[in-house]
Amino acid sequence: MAEILLKDVVKNYGKLEVVHGINLFIEHNEFVVLVGPSGCGKSTTLRMIAGLEDITGGEISIGGTVVNDFAPRKRDISMVFQNYALYPHMSVRENLGFGLKIAKQPKDVIEERVNEAAVILNIEDLMDRTPAELSGGQRQRVAMGRAIVRHPQVFLFDEPLSNLDAKLRVQMRTEIKRLHQKVKTTIVYVTHDQVEAMTMADRIVVMKDGHIEQVGSPLEVFERPVDTFVASFIGSPPMNLIPGEVVMRDGRLHVAFNADQSVPVPASLADKTTEGQKVIFGFRADDLMPDGHAVPIMGEASGLRLTVDIAEPLGTETLLFCQFAGVDIQAKMYNPRMVKPGEVMDFKCALDKTHLFDAASGKSLRG
Amino acid sequence: MSIVSVQPRRKSRRDWTPALLLSPAFLVLIFVVLVPLLFSLYTSFTNYRLIRPDSLYEWIGLRNYQRIFTDSKFWAAFGRTIIFLTLALNLEFIFGLGIALLINKITWGQRTLRTIMMFPMMFSPILVGYQFKFIFNDNIGLLNNALQSLGIGDGAIAWLVDKPLGMFTIIFAEVWMSTSVFAILLLAGLFAMPRDPLEAAKVDGCNSWQVFRHITLPFLMPFAFIAMTIRSLDVARAYDIVDVMTGGGPANRTELLWTMIARVGYDNSRMGQANAMAYVSILLSIAFTYYFFTKLIAARKYMGGAE
Amino acid sequence: MASKTKKQIGKVANWILTFVLMLVIGLPGLWVVLTAFRPNREILAKPAIWIPEKLSLDNFGKIFGYGVDQIAIPVPSYFANSLIISLTSTAIALLIGMSGGYAFARFRFKRKNGYFLALMLSRTVPGIALSLPIFMVWSRLGLIDTKMGMIIIYVALNIPFTIWLIDGFFRQIPKEMSEAAQVDGCTRWQAFWKIEFPLAKSGVASAGIFAFLTSWNEYALASQLTRSTDSKTLPVGLMDFTAQFTIDWAGMSAMAVIIIVPALILTFLVQKHLIAGLTFGGVKG
Ligand SMILES: Nc1ncnc2c1ncn2[C@@H]1O[C@H](COP(=O)(O)OP(=O)(O)OP(=O)(O)O)[C@@H](O)[C@H]1O
Ligand SMILES: [Mg+2]
Numbered sequence: 001m002a003e004i005l006l007k008d009v010v011k012n013y014g015k016l017e018v019v020h021g022i023n024l025f026i027e028h029n030e031f032v033v034l035v036g037p038s039g040c041g042k043s044t045t046l047r048m049i050a051g052l053e054d055i056t057g058g059e060i061s062i063g064g065t066v067v068n069d070f071a072p073r074k075r076d077i078s079m080v081f082q083n084y085a086l087y088p089h090m091s092v093r094e095n096l097g098f099g100l101k102i103a104k105q106p107k108d109v110i111e112e113r114v115n116e117a118a119v120i121l122n123i124e125d126l127m128d129r130t131p132a133e134l135s136g137g138q139r140q141r142v143a144m145g146r147a148i149v150r151h152p153q154v155f156l157f158d159e160p161l162s163n164l165d166a167k168l169r170v171q172m173r174t175e176i177k178r179l180h181q182k183v184k185t186t187i188v189y190v191t192h193d194q195v196e197a198m199t200m201a202d203r204i205v206v207m208k209d210g211h212i213e214q215v216g217s218p219l220e221v222f223e224r225p226v227d228t229f230v231a232s233f234i235g236s237p238p239m240n241l242i243p244g245e246v247v248m249r250d251g252r253l254h255v256a257f258n259a260d261q262s263v264p265v266p267a268s269l270a271d272k273t274t275e276g277q278k279v280i281f282g283f284r285a286d287d288l289m290p291d292g293h294a295v296p297i298m299g300e301a302s303g304l305r306l307t308v309d310i311a312e313p314l315g316t317e318t319l320l321f322c323q324f325a326g327v328d329i330q331a332k333m334y335n336p337r338m339v340k341p342g343e344v345m346d347f348k349c350a351l352d353k354t355h356l357f358d359a360a361s362g363k364s365l366r367g
Numbered sequence: 368m369s370i371v372s373v374q375p376r377r378k379s380r381r382d383w384t385p386a387l388l389l390s391p392a393f394l395v396l397i398f399v400v401l402v403p404l405l406f407s408l409y410t411s412f413t414n415y416r417l418i419r420p421d422s423l424y425e426w427i428g429l430r431n432y433q434r435i436f437t438d439s440k441f442w443a444a445f446g447r448t449i450i451f452l453t454l455a456l457n458l459e460f461i462f463g464l465g466i467a468l469l470i471n472k473i474t475w476g477q478r479t480l481r482t483i484m485m486f487p488m489m490f491s492p493i494l495v496g497y498q499f500k501f502i503f504n505d506n507i508g509l510l511n512n513a514l515q516s517l518g519i520g521d522g523a524i525a526w527l528v529d530k531p532l533g534m535f536t537i538i539f540a541e542v543w544m545s546t547s548v549f550a551i552l553l554l555a556g557l558f559a560m561p562r563d564p565l566e567a568a569k570v571d572g573c574n575s576w577q578v579f580r581h582i583t584l585p586f587l588m589p590f591a592f593i594a595m596t597i598r599s600l601d602v603a604r605a606y607d608i609v610d611v612m613t614g615g616g617p618a619n620r621t622e623l624l625w626t627m628i629a630r631v632g633y634d635n636s637r638m639g640q641a642n643a644m645a646y647v648s649i650l651l652s653i654a655f656t657y658y659f660f661t662k663l664i665a666a667r668k669y670m671g672g673a674e
Numbered sequence: 675m676a677s678k679t680k681k682q683i684g685k686v687a688n689w690i691l692t693f694v695l696m697l698v699i700g701l702p703g704l705w706v707v708l709t710a711f712r713p714n715r716e717i718l719a720k721p722a723i724w725i726p727e728k729l730s731l732d733n734f735g736k737i738f739g740y741g742v743d744q745i746a747i748p749v750p751s752y753f754a755n756s757l758i759i760s761l762t763s764t765a766i767a768l769l770i771g772m773s774g775g776y777a778f779a780r781f782r783f784k785r786k787n788g789y790f791l792a793l794m795l796s797r798t799v800p801g802i803a804l805s806l807p808i809f810m811v812w813s814r815l816g817l818i819d820t821k822m823g824m825i826i827i828y829v830a831l832n833i834p835f836t837i838w839l840i841d842g843f844f845r846q847i848p849k850e851m852s853e854a855a856q857v858d859g860c861t862r863w864q865a866f867w868k869i870e871f872p873l874a875k876s877g878v879a880s881a882g883i884f885a886f887l888t889s890w891n892e893y894a895l896a897s898q899l900t901r902s903t904d905s906k907t908l909p910v911g912l913m914d915f916t917a918q919f920t921i922d923w924a925g926m927s928a929m930a931v932i933i934i935v936p937a938l939i940l941t942f943l944v945q946k947h948l949i950a951g952l953t954f955g956g957v958k959g
């Protein structure tokens with residue numbers, strides 16, 4: 001069993017603290033993705049799990065054993081690096097078999113496992129080439145092959161797809177997913193691409209500035225972001241966030257953006273907020289649609305009249321960029337038709353799916 | 368989710384590996400360089416002479432330094448050394464740059480040229496000295512023989528003896544030996560030079576001199592500083608050349624600081640005084656190296672390669 | 675049309691310049707080599723004899739103690755001393771240099787630039803200036819005129835530059851290589867020998883050749899610290915050919931050839947790596 005436990009894990013580089021006490025439990029066979037903006041400490045955390053960086057404080061255990069002082073080779077892990085780190089002076093076959101050779105496995109075992117990995121990753125034809133003779137995607141595959149031949153308890157990936165072109169990235173995404181289903185091990189995967197995180201993870205860990213902001217399944221993180229940072233980081237396009245104030249209008253709490261623009265506070269949030277509170281009103285582009293749209297809105301809706309600045313047709317949907325209360329926001333339209341810039345349209349906002357965040361702390365009021 | 372840790376944090380252990388890895392190097396250097404230098408610093412305050420071992424304990428304070436600083440021969444040698452270094456390093460840079468630009472233009476046979484260019488760098492300075500002593504020899508030297516056969520001059524130019532010519536020949540030998548360091552590194556710089564800024568400058572209307580002056584040369588400077596630093600590490604190997612070619616003579620016309628140290632220390636066996644001079648020469652070398660090294664560090668920052 | 679001729683003139687000028695350049699670089703050495711195969715009579719002839727009448731190996735035979743007229747200079751033992759001293763000191767300097775270069779390339783520590791500068795500055799001490807105190811210390815330790823004494827000095831002489839070069843070569847190898855190997859089950863030691871060392875091998879080899887040549891060519895220290903056939907090296911031995919007023923040009927040239935040839939061969943072998951190492955170590959701090 002290879003569950004991973006991080007307890008108050010801290011990392012200092014000299015006097016600079018870059019990871020500030022992380023707590024995280026990763027279950028056996030779980031696919032966990034660490035995601036966050038550049039420099040937030042994802043790689044550092046992963047490298048501490050791998051044993052490539054000393055742990056300044058706290059505890060990391062793998063499979064129930066505290067591994068703080070274990071060298072990487074004692075942790076029964078394997079890792080795929082961003083630039084693959086294939087050994088340039090060895091053939092693909094030797095690259096794959098290297099770890100087993102170091103572990104002094106018998107020749108026939110090595111050969112069997114290497115071939116098995118080659119079949120899984122579909123690289124049988126490349127076995128006698130050197131890394132220099134491979135394309136980016138092939139190198140990526142060899143790097144994964146090198147990780148799987150040793151049948152480790154845990155796989156660690158550090159942005160393994162960021163050097164690939166967009167198309168290959170999508171393809172490798174599914175391959176890694178498939179690989180996970182085949183080999184059944186715990187995977188910790190680092191990326192700064194939230195689409196990768198959404199599509200691959202069992203659970204997403206959103207990090208910022210050396211802290212964990214939120215942990216949850218992709219849908220949880222998408223639908224119930226704990227704060228404005230997660231709300232704007234996860235999902236594409238990012239959530240629309242408009243600052244306002246809670247006021248009483250017509251006997252009901254509204255979020256007022258200025259003297260004449262306001263939306264009612266959804267019923268589910270009415271008791272979580274009070275009059276006069278400064279808030280940030282958030283909703284996704286999918287939840288703001290032109291009135292009379294083919295997709296019906298569930299629950300309560302609020303009408304808005306907006307001027308479209310730019311329309312970006314994406315095929316099945318069109319992204320509409322509008323101004324609302326001085327903020328740029330986006331709406332989605334699924335009825336394909338040409339929209340002219342400057343056109344005034346009526347929109348409906350699905351109130352039940354909107355979010356309210358406290359303006360001062362950025363925390364979600366849904367709690 | 369993230370809880371501020373209240374647990375006492377384990378002090379991160381200091382990693383002793385780099386210290387361990389570097390210790391053999393420093394131990395050897397302390398034993399071979401630092402300790403002897405401290406010893407010689409001590410003797411530079413004594414009246415130590417090789418032939419009288421007990422003179423090692425004759426403390427005479429700063430008298431050795433006083434003596435050399437009031438000695439006009441010492442100052443002449445010191446000045447000559449500075450002139451020698453300044454001329455040699457500048458000529459090496461200019462010729463090196465010229466050669467690098469020249470070879471960079473040539474496409475056919477470039478590798479061979481580069482290899483040939485590197486040979487002088489590998490010559491023993493003593494051989495360089497011998498080689499030019501032979502070639503500049505007034506009686507049977509290649510140069511005088513050639514001039515004679517061509518009917519130029521009366522044939523017996525005393526290259527190594529004549530006053531300005533003596534200096535000229537040792538500088539010539541030094542430049543011959545060391546220009547390749549500059550040429551090689553500047554050529555490497557030219558190879559590493561990105562094309563875009565060159566083309567951008569051309570589009571912006573620079574003529575080829577302006578392109579060279581404002582784009583190529585600034586890019587090459589760090590490479591020149593590497594060469595300068597490498598060279599300044601071992602400037603004193605000119606001693607070998609001079610020792611073979613003229614031995615500092617005749618009548619001290621080619622005497623440099625280093626040949627003077629050898630004469631005073633070994634031939635006159637005044638170790639204390641020689642050590643005082645040696646300290647001056649060491650400070651001179653350190654000053655040169657330090658100057659170029661800091662330039663190199665600054666240039667590196669500018670190139671964005673520094674940690 | 676005009677610019678075409680201009681271009682061609684430029685090209686011709688380039689070639690002429692290159693030719694002159696190669697002549698200046700190559701001719702002195704070639705002249706010495708040629709002299710090594712000529713009899714003294716021809717070398718000293720006045721007016722000069724430009725076309726050699728006969729080339730022979732007599733001069734070499736002479737200095738190695740064969741042939742009719744032998745020379746009283748024990749060149750074979752100088753050669754052996756040079757070889758032993760250079761090879762041993764190179765091997766030791768390489769080991770120490772690899773260890774130090776690796777430390778600079780792979781670890782972060784305080785005052786790194788300072789330590790590096792200190793190393794380099796130790797190299798700047800002029801050989802002749804260093805020879806005085808070493809002479810005094812060595813004579814107390816009984817190391818004067820021993821191979822051991824010279825080996826220790828040359829190790830020290832070679833360490834700074836070896837570290838500089840090797841540091842550059844290790845830096846070229848991504849850190850992830852060794853990390854991947856450690857994750858694959860290697861100790862740091864194994865990762866070094868199985869991954870990083872094989873990748874830096876050619877660079878280390880050229881650093882070694884550089885160190886060898888430094889020892890092989892060194893004169894200032896050896897000339898003061900060696901006396902006899904026990905430890906005298908070739909460059910020092912070269913001066914044996916100069917008596918007070920006469921110089922044995924033929925013998926000296928032959929000996930020069932013996933010193934040059936290994937240097938030339940080795941230079942040829944390393945030139946490519948050497949340039950890479952120097953620039954890399956220097957530019958990428
Ligand atoms: N060796 C180091 N010394 C000092 N600071 C470091 C070191 N390595 C990383 N850092 C700092 O630690 C922080 C976290 O770095 P880390 O590499 O974990 O970020 P990341 O989340 O992986 O970012 P990216 O997406 O860019 O890879 C950064 O602010 C970085 O500047
Ligand atoms: Mg990272």
